[in-house]
Amino acid sequence: MIPGMNWGATPQERKADLPCDRLAESIQRADRAISIAAPPSIVFAWLCQLRVSPYSYDVLDNFGRRSPQERNPELVDLEVGQRFMTIFSLVSFRSDEHITLRTNNVAVTYAVRPDGIGTRLHVGVVFGGIRLIGRALALGDLVMMRKQLLTLKSLAERDFARSVV
Numbered sequence: 001m002i003p004g005m006n007w008g009a010t011p012q013e014r015k016a017d018l019p020c021d022r023l024a025e026s027i028q029r030a031d032r033a034i035s036i037a038a039p040p041s042i043v044f045a046w047l048c049q050l051r052v053s054p055y056s057y058d059v060l061d062n063f064g065r066r067s068p069q070e071r072n073p074e075l076v077d078l079e080v081g082q083r084f085m086t087i088f089s090l091v092s093f094r095s096d097e098h099i100t101l102r103t104n105n106v107a108v109t110y111a112v113r114p115d116g117i118g119t120r121l122h123v124g125v126v127f128g129g130i131r132l133i134g135r136a137l138a139l140g141d142l143v144m145m146r147k148q149l150l151t152l153k154s155l156a157e158r159d160f161a162r163s164v165v
Contacts, residue, residue, distance in 0.1 A: 004139035007146055009033040013122045016111075019092055019100040023107035024128030030138040033122040034149045038160035040112045043119045044096045046156045047110050048075045054085045055155075056148040069155065105129040106137070119156075121149065 006014060009031035021029065036043050049055070052075065053067035078099070082090045088101035088108065100109045105128035113120050123145065127137050 002135060002138075004135065004142045005030045007032045007142055008149075009122060013120075016122065016124075018109040018111060018122075018124040019098060020102075020107035020109040020124050020126045023091065023100070023102055024105060024126040028127045028135065028138070030125045030127070030141060031122065032125070032142070032145050032149060033120065034153055035115055035118060035120055036153045036156050037118045038156040039117075040096045040114055040119045042160050042163075043121055043152070043156045044099075044112050045071055045073075045076050046152045046159075047099050047112070047121075048078065050084045050099075050110075051075050051082060054144075054148060055151045056144045067151070071155075071159070121152070123149070 005028075010033065013033050014031045018029075049068065049071055052072070053065075055067045076095075078090060078093050078095075080090055080092065084090055084099075084101050087103045089103065090099065091102045091107070092098075092100045096112060098109055098111045100107065102108075107126045107128075109124045111122045111124070113122070125138070125141055125145070127135075
């Protein structure tokens, strides 16, 4: 396996067809996945928050501003064409199932599915263009997206714990 192309995704997830797969000419897909102890609706609502902040390393990705720690309920009202994380546009979505974004030669699908009493969040990142550049981007993306997924997991699990108390 090429370094940076997988973090946490199962063999089945790596083989899964995702909407982002159809959005780049030269497909090199990196897969990232994480289990979250919260229902898909809460996880999806947190994905919608990516409209305003990347939830990664804020000093690098968010001009030093801290990503919001509370959800804005208005952000779940999605429309194709909306901006996400400043550089991405929403290409397609299905509530509580997936959000697919695109910028230049990169397409990303955040796919949510029930997993027992929680959720499995699988992200596919397709890098179009020159293969070597895509592999280099995948390494940097791994570092940033790992932090993003761990942050979203923490926030979703916190919200779910609050709702059952």
